Amino acid sequence: MDAGGGEQLRLAEVRDQLIREEDSIVFALIERAKRPRNTPAYSAAAAAAGSLAEFFVREAEVLHAKAGHYQKPEDVPFFSQDLPPPVFPTKGRPKVLHPFASLVCVNDAIWKMYFNELLPLFTADGDDGNYAETVALDFACLQALSRRIHCGKYVAEVKFKDAPQDYSPPIRAKDTNALMNLLTFTAVEEKVKKRVEKKARIFGQNVTLEDSVGKQDGDACDSHCKVDPKVLSKLYDMWVMPLTKDVEVEYLLRRLD
Ligand SMILES: C=C(O[C@@H]1C=C(C(=O)O)C=C[C@H]1O)C(=O)O
Numbered sequence: 001m002d003a004g005g006g007e008q009l010r011l012a013e014v015r016d017q018l019i020r021e022e023d024s025i026v027f028a029l030i031e032r033a034k035r036p037r038n039t040p041a042y043s044a045a046a047a048a049a050g051s052l053a054e055f056f057v058r059e060a061e062v063l064h065a066k067a068g069h070y071q072k073p074e075d076v077p078f079f080s081q082d083l084p085p086p087v088f089p090t091k092g093r094p095k096v097l098h099p100f101a102s103l104v105c106v107n108d109a110i111w112k113m114y115f116n117e118l119l120p121l122f123t124a125d126g127d128d129g130n131y132a133e134t135v136a137l138d139f140a141c142l143q144a145l146s147r148r149i150h151c152g153k154y155v156a157e158v159k160f161k162d163a164p165q166d167y168s169p170p171i172r173a174k175d176t177n178a179l180m181n182l183l184t185f186t187a188v189e190e191k192v193k194k195r196v197e198k199k200a201r202i203f204g205q206n207v208t209l210e211d212s213v214g215k216q217d218g219d220a221c222d223s224h225c226k227v228d229p230k231v232l233s234k235l236y237d238m239w240v241m242p243l244t245k246d247v248e249v250e251y252l253l254r255r256l257d
Pocket residue numbers: 015018152155183184185186188189192240241242244245
């Protein structure tokens with residue numbers, strides 16, 4: 001997330017960024033759905049290095065770190081130990097968050113949710129042997145989910161700056177429930193769920209020259225979508241938004257340190 005010139009971020013701008021991240025998540029899931037479940041890619045029995053999925057993410061993150069990734073607070077690696085520094089110079093960016101932001105990480109929860117809960121919901125049973133391609137697609141899904149969820153750090157910062165008088169007492173009291181209530185906007189969450197469902201319906205349709213795009217934009221054709229649109233609203237309802245709010249709370253708890 002970029003705060004142009006280091007000026008103060010606004011909630012509307014952060015929410016626009018979250019809306020853009022939805023596209024990345026929907027497309028990443030559509031791409032992964034090209035392949036069946038391919039469970040051997042997730043079995044730790046095959047090699048000492050753990051599963052192929054874990055091996056791929058670890059190695060990919062080393063390359064990404066060398067290329068200069070993971071410098072931004074929302075770009076959080078899944079395996080942060082011993083990552084190498086960037087090989088090429090990276091551009092400094094304005095610091096808009098509290099320094100503790102870099103410690104806020106819910107990637108363990110994202111990892112478990114993705115492999116245990118989400119994958120079975122949007123991939124077909126089966127094994128086509130394309131394991132390397134499969135785990136590369138998983139990595140794209142994990143990165144997109146993690147980036148969206150860790151953008152919660154910016155949401156929290158903006159909400160705090162907009163109303164420090166409301167947020168400071170529960171932060172000092174370490175009152176997690178009060179913070180959760182303060183930062184929750186149910187009406188916004190309802191819109192987010194509807195929008196991601198609609199995006200899955202539009203981005204996931206089969207486009208042919210005979211099709212009329214408008215005609216496909218309805219519940220009737222959900223079975224033809226590359227990812228069931230309802231899976232997207234469920235993903236956001238059960239995991240993406242709750243984890244984003246966990247990130248917000250974690251960040252706020254340290255905001256006055
Ligand atoms: C991210 C925000 O905080 C909360 C989480 C939301 C989300 O993850 O989409 C939406 C509304 C809020 O309940 C926000 O206010 O925009």
